[in-house]
Amino acid sequence: MADELSREExxxxxxxxxxxxxxxxxxxxxELRPQVNHEHGKGEALLELRQLVHSLHGSAGxxxxxxVSIGAGExxxxxxxxxxxxxxxxxxxxxxxxxxxxxxxxxxxxxxAPPTK
Amino acid sequence: MSDVxxxxxxxxxxxxxxxxxxxxxxxxxxxxxxxxxxxGREALALADSFRPNLIMLDVMMPEMDGPATLDALRxxxxxxxxxxxxxxxxxxxxxxxxxxxxxxxxxxxxxxxPMKLGDQVKKIWAATHGG
Numbered sequence: 001m002a003d004e005l006s007r008e009e010x011x012x013x014x015x016x017x018x019x020x021x022x023x024x025x026x027x028x029x030x031e032l033r034p035q036v037n038h039e040h041g042k043g044e045a046l047l048e049l050r051q052l053v054h055s056l057h058g059s060a061g062x063x064x065x066x067x068v069s070i071g072a073g074e075x076x077x078x079x080x081x082x083x084x085x086x087x088x089x090x091x092x093x094x095x096x097x098x099x100x101x102x103x104x105x106x107x108x109x110x111x112x113a114p115p116t117k
Numbered sequence: 118m119s120d121v122x123x124x125x126x127x128x129x130x131x132x133x134x135x136x137x138x139x140x141x142x143x144x145x146x147x148x149x150x151x152x153x154x155x156x157g158r159e160a161l162a163l164a165d166s167f168r169p170n171l172i173m174l175d176v177m178m179p180e181m182d183g184p185a186t187l188d189a190l191r192x193x194x195x196x197x198x199x200x201x202x203x204x205x206x207x208x209x210x211x212x213x214x215x216x217x218x219x220x221x222x223x224x225x226x227x228x229x230x231p232m233k234l235g236d237q238v239k240k241i242w243a244a245t246h247g248g
Contacts (some may be wrong), residue, residue: 007141010141011138011141011231014134014137014138014141017134018134021134051179054177054206055132057206057227058132058135058175058177058206058227058228059132059134059135059227059228060228061227061228061229062134062135062138062227062228062229062230062231063134063138066228069206069228073206076206
């Protein structure tokens, strides 16, 4: 029982740390958002943005925040599309990415206490 | 083949949060020693000292990613036969096929479920070692 409680406490502590980290990442994502557009996806901002959303995609669901994981995954796919580049769909991908980022930031803003599974 | 006991697992992921939760999840398996690290290079060093029976590799890591780490392991005579499982958030059918062709014994999709991960690993180990 003590082990069970300890495990629950550890999970809750990890989830809290994840939320703190996600909020920090959201601040950086918001900073990168206009840079990606300014650089037309050709600079370092898109690479950094992709790394951040990839991290959230992989980790959020593990801590029970499935919607954040899905939202980050959508943004990651759009980053990949932009990085692949070279076709006529690229201009619209910027708009789609901006929309996906806006949605993701809103989801992260709503994160609060660790969810119950 | 079936008498090979899973004693040591090395989990490699550049996300410290994921390392920690996976470490805790795999502890639930019981008599299995778990080590985690954050890069392919650390994994290669730990393969020497820790001698894992199974290595779980995040696919997307900076500098040396999962496939590059697997390739380096396969080139090392003492580590070439260690079963490797890829862990990835991009587990579509095409990628899965590519990872198996690279030499992974299986692929586990992210997000990971900490309550099920141990059973997933046990099943993979059983399939790899005939029971």
